[in-house]
Structures are given as structure tokens and as C-alpha cells.
Amino acid sequence: MKNEAYLKDLEKCVRCGSCKAYCPTYDENETEAMGARGRLTLLRELMLHRLKPTPLLNDRIFSCILCGACAGLCPSNVDITEDIYKGRCILRQNDKKRRYLGNLAKFFVQRPDLAFRISQVLQYILFPYLSKKGFIPAGFNLPAAPFKDGQQVYKVSKPRGRVAIFTGCSINFLYPHLGMSLINILLKAGYEVVVPSGEVCCGMPLRTLGMEDEAREHAKKNVRIFGKLKVEAVLSLCPTCVLAIKNQYPKMIGKGISAAKDVSSFLLDKLDLHQLSLIAKRPATVTYHDPCHLIYGLGIKNQPRELLKTIGVNVIEKKQEGCCGFGGLFSLSYRDISNNLLQKQIKSHSETGAGTIVTACPGCMMQLSKASKDKPVFHIIELLEEAYCGSNEL
Numbered sequence: 363m364k365n366e367a368y369l370k371d372l373e374k375c376v377r378c379g380s381c382k383a384y385c386p387t388y389d390e391n392e393t394e395a396m397g398a399r400g401r402l403t404l405l406r407e408l409m410l411h412r413l414k415p416t417p418l419l420n421d422r423i424f425s426c427i428l429c430g431a432c433a434g435l436c437p438s439n440v441d442i443t444e445d446i447y448k449g450r451c452i453l454r455q456n457d458k459k460r461r462y463l464g465n466l467a468k469f470f471v472q473r474p475d476l477a478f479r480i481s482q483v484l485q486y487i488l489f490p491y492l493s494k495k496g497f498i499p500a501g502f503n504l505p506a507a508p509f510k511d512g513q514q515v516y517k518v519s520k521p522r523g524r525v526a527i528f529t530g531c532s533i534n535f536l537y538p539h540l541g542m543s544l545i546n547i548l549l550k551a552g553y554e555v556v557v558p559s560g561e562v563c564c565g566m567p568l569r570t571l572g573m574e575d576e577a578r579e580h581a582k583k584n585v586r587i588f589g590k591l592k593v594e595a596v597l598s599l600c601p602t603c604v605l606a607i608k609n610q611y612p613k614m615i616g617k618g619i620s621a622a623k624d625v626s627s628f629l630l631d632k633l634d635l636h637q638l639s640l641i642a643k644r645p646a647t648v649t650y651h652d653p654c655h656l657i658y659g660l661g662i663k664n665q666p667r668e669l670l671k672t673i674g675v676n677v678i679e680k681k682q683e684g685c686c687g688f689g690g691l692f693s694l695s696y697r698d699i700s701n702n703l704l705q706k707q708i709k710s711h712s713e714t715g716a717g718t719i720v721t722a723c724p725g726c727m728m729q730l731s732k733a734s735k736d737k738p739v740f741h742i743i744e745l746l747e748e749a750y751c752g753s754n755e756l
């Protein structure tokens with residue numbers, strides 16, 4: 363977005379305040395500048411040169427969790443989250459505080475295999491400390507190997523279709539077993555599955571830090587790689603990745619991965635639901651946690667619930683919906699807000715009396731697992747695999 367177009371978008375705001383209704387950061391701190399309306403006002407004043415960047419102004423813009431809860435509420439169609447990304451890109455130039463975080467993020471996303479190997483070596487010293495500080499769940503360990511190992515093609519006889527998996531960093535390096543669960547389901551459903559080599563981080567950690575040029579390079583690489591594949595869908599277990607590659611890339615580089623789909627909607631559409639209901643083994647009572655980028659960003663609310671009900675799982679709705687406080691790097695930078703949001707969600711889950719929490723995002727899974735002492739937290743794909751393939755011991 364060029365500066366003129368940017369200012370024009372900021373000026374579309376009529377200051378009605380509707381965007382504050384579900385804003386988690388405003389909910390935590392009822393200061394105008396902690397909600398979308400206030401943040402957009404600050405950015406407009408910045409663009410009109412009536413405000414200068416200060417640490418406080420930067421803090422207000424970088425404390426947005428980018429959950430997107432405000433996005434669909436604006437009657438003037440202000441592209442709120444895009445405006446915040448753009449504002450961060452402008453402010454980042456002089457933000458010393460985030461330089462360190464930016465360099466760290468760049469190292470991790472640009473050399474992920476090296477970062478993984480270093481983390482593997484250090485985890486026995488580092489992870490107990492990080493867990494004590496509340497950054498990761500207690501007892502969390504890295505897997506023995508990442509999910510991806512060059513190009514992988516999983517074949518079936520007489521395939522009904524061909525799909526690709528966009529792995530994303532969290533599945534690749536933290537939860538590879540979830541990627542295997544998805545592959546097992548797809549193979550059983552008769553799909554040939556390709557996991558291409560060369561995929562890079564979707565770029566969102568860089569974008570949230572205002573590193574727009576670097577994020578664009580990631581977008582271009584991914585579009586090039588997935589654009590070559592002849593597949594009917596590109597599936598990801600991470601809603602942030604789907605939101606990025608499908609909806610944000612066109613705004614960043616003019617082209618996205620249009621075949622990208624969230625797994626719940628794809629599987630609900632393609633799996634034999636009758637067969638699922640017949641072989642469901644373990645009826646359970648769960649609460650489902652809506653990942654922000656899935657519900658607000660991609661508009662997917664009913665499909666995961668329908669899938670769970672179809673496999674015989676009893677879903678109890680919690681009273682208070684909301685962000686778990688993860689927000690990628692947000693949980694590192696704004697620990698108090700992140701932790702308060704997490705505690706609210708854990709309380710809300712506990713009040714239902716359900717024994718298990720299910721979500722559809724590896725980031726939410728990591729965050730909820732930090733505070734959910736007595737209830738296991740699963741990704742929906744794990745329950746689906748158990749029901750559909752009967753192979754995963756939960």
C-alpha cells in the first residue's frame with residue numbers, strides 16, 4: 363500500500379468504535395489507544411505529521427495482537443489489520459526495542475534447520491527455564507526430527523485427487539506428529555499427498571514485526587513453489603499460515619495460493635461422514651477453542667464443531683469466547699496481557715466441566731497447554747485421526 367492509499371484507508375474511519383467490541387487488548391486495558399479505533403487514529407496523525415514516533419506510540423501499535431476480531435465489525439470497511447501491519451513497517455525503522463526481536467526472528471525463520479538443531483542441543487538447559495517463565499508448556503520437548511525431509515510424495519492406488527500440505531514452522535519443528543495425522547487421514551480418504559521441498563516460513567512472524575520486505579520474499583518463494591503443483595487443495599493445520607498464503611499474500615505481492623484451505627472445512631466436505639460416525643471409538647466431552655485467525659480471519663466457526671460432533675464427540679460451548687493470548691511473538695513481548703487472556707480462557711474452559719480442550723491451531727495448542735494443568739489439549743486432527751484411522755492413541 364502506497365502512503366497516499368494508506369492515509370486514504372485510515373481516513374475512512376468514522377470513529378464509530380464498533381471495532382472495540384471484541385478487542386482483547388482493549389478489554390485488558392480500556393485505554394482508547396489499546397483498541398483499533400485509537401490505533402488507527404494514532405497512525406493517521408503520524409501520517410499527517412501531527413505526531414512523531416515515540417516509544418509509547420510504537421508500543422500501542424505493536425501491542426495489537428493482530429487477532430482480527432475487529433476486522434469484520436467495521437461499517438466503513440477499513441482494512442484494520444493491514445493498516446496496522448503497514449504502520450508497524452513505518453515505525454520499525456526507528457524502533458530500537460524491536461531490533462533485537464527482529465534479528466532473532468530473522469535468524470529463526472531464515473535458517474530454520476540450523477535453529478532447530480541448536481535448539482535441540484540447548485533444550486535440556488533452556489526449556490526448563492522457558493517453562494518456568496511461562497513461555498512454553500511444562501515438559502515440552504522438541505521432536506527427534508522435523509516433519510519435512512525434502513520433497514515427499516505419498517501415493518495411493520487409484521487416487522481420488524491430489525493435495526499438497528503447507529507444513530508451516532510449528533508443524534514442521536514442534537508438532538510433526540500432527541502432520542502425520544493429516545497424511546494418514548488423507549491417504550485413507552484416497553488422496554495422493556505431496557509435501558513439497560523448498561517451502562519457507564509463511565512470513566507472518568516477520569510481518570508482525572514490521573519486516574514487510576523480508577515477509578514479501580517469503581511470500582514470493584512459497585507462491586512459486588506451490589504454484590507449480592497440480593493439486594486440488596493446499597492444506598495447512600495452522601490457520602495463520604492459511605490466512606497468510608491465501609488472503610494476505612495477494613495484498614503483499616499481488617498473488618496468493620488460492621487453493622489454500624483450512625483442514626476442517628476440506629475434510630468436512632470430502633470425508634465419508636457416515637463412515638466416521640460408525641467407527642468413532644471414544645465419545646468424549648470437550649470444549650472447542652476457536653483460533654482467532656480461523657474464526658475471524660477465515661470465517662470458519664461451524665466446520666470444526668460439526669466434524670467433532672460427527673465423530674461422536676460432545677462439544678460444550680464455553681461462556682466466554684476470545685483470544686488465548688498467543689499471537690505468535692505477542693506472547694513473548696506482552697507477557698502480562700498474553701497471560702491474562704490465557705487465564706480467562708482456561709477459566710472459561712474449566713467452567714464447562716469438559717475433560718478435554720480441542721482447538722485447530724498449533725499455536726493455540728501450545729499456549730493453552732501452558733496453563734491447562736488438568737485437561738489435555740489436542741489439535742482437532744488428532745481426534746479425527748483416531749476416529750477415521752483408528753491408529754492414534756490419545
Ligand code: SF4
Nearest residue numbers: 385426427429430432
Ligand atoms: S486485531 Fe485484535 S487486538 Fe488488534 S485492534 Fe483488532 S481486535 Fe484489537
Ligand code: SF4
Nearest residue numbers: 375376378379381436
Ligand atoms: S469500526 Fe471502522 S469506522 Fe468504526 S471506529 Fe473502528 S475502524 Fe473506525
